[in-house]
Amino acid sequence: MGSGTNTYGKEGNEYVGALRGDTQEVDWAIENGYRHFDSAQVYNNEEVLGQGIANSSLPREKFFITTKLNTFEGFAGADWAHAEIEKSLEKLQTDTIDLFLLHRPWDNPDEMLEAWRILEDYYKRGVFKAIGVSNFKEADLDILLENGTVRPAVNQIKSQIGTWNDTLIAYNKKNTIETVAWSPLGGIDEQAKQILEEIGNQYGKTYAQVVLRYSIERNVIVIPKSHNKERQAQSLAIFDFELTSNDRERISKL
Numbered sequence: 001m002g003s004g005t006n007t008y009g010k011e012g013n014e015y016v017g018a019l020r021g022d023t024q025e026v027d028w029a030i031e032n033g034y035r036h037f038d039s040a041q042v043y044n045n046e047e048v049l050g051q052g053i054a055n056s057s058l059p060r061e062k063f064f065i066t067t068k069l070n071t072f073e074g075f076a077g078a079d080w081a082h083a084e085i086e087k088s089l090e091k092l093q094t095d096t097i098d099l100f101l102l103h104r105p106w107d108n109p110d111e112m113l114e115a116w117r118i119l120e121d122y123y124k125r126g127v128f129k130a131i132g133v134s135n136f137k138e139a140d141l142d143i144l145l146e147n148g149t150v151r152p153a154v155n156q157i158k159s160q161i162g163t164w165n166d167t168l169i170a171y172n173k174k175n176t177i178e179t180v181a182w183s184p185l186g187g188i189d190e191q192a193k194q195i196l197e198e199i200g201n202q203y204g205k206t207y208a209q210v211v212l213r214y215s216i217e218r219n220v221i222v223i224p225k226s227h228n229k230e231r232q233a234q235s236l237a238i239f240d241f242e243l244t245s246n247d248r249e250r251i252s253k254l
Contacts, residue, residue: 002036004225026052161187213217
């Protein structure tokens with residue numbers, strides 16, 4: 001269980017918002033007990049997470065930080081990748097990153113493999129404690145599995161109501177790759193919410209807690225995000241109940 005951060009510290013809580021200059025949501029999350037935080041270069045707010053962790057009374061080793069190389073426009077070469085990685089280390093105020101990902105695949109297998117080998121180098125030098133990918137399909141993973149020297153530890157993907165991605169999750173598992181679900185509370189319409197609330201009422205839990213519980217019972221790591229301190233805490237309070245097989249079947253059909 002971790003926390004997403006893509007709108008933390010931004011005006012209007014908007015993805016494209018300018019930075020406000022504070023670390024409020026990170027501070028709340030740490031107070032609530034979060035230690036795993038998911039960031040990315042493309043979010044343009046790694047420094048919010050870095051400063052929030054620095055402001056806490058906890059040592060760096062108590063935290064698990066994930067960030068990602070911005071590959072939304074492809075790969076601009078080794079020098080570019082090294083420079084972007086160094087910027088992330090500086091913004092996050094750390095000498096090491098627990099998990100570093102390629103943010104998305106692009107249509108150039110040779111470049112993807114070149115980028116992956118750069119991550120492998122940082123991993124072998126101990127700067128990255130683990131490396132992985134995000135939004136990779138089976139064919140994309142095969143490029144790295146067949147040609148790389150380090151197996152991706154994680155594939156961070158969309159897995160939520162209406163898009164559970166069971167086939168890709170099974171492929172990840174077969175290849176000993178952990179699945180992380182971004183935006184795990186997305187896709188919930190009113191009909192789904194009603195069913196989830198019916199299930200949650202059995203356990204004194206909210207519809208959101210039911211969805212998160214369903215994911216972790218499928219061995220999917222979740223990184224929900226909230227700008228509300230109470231809801232942040234609620235997302236962590238999912239380890240004191242279990243869904244029945246009937247509950248899981250109903251949720252799987254949503």
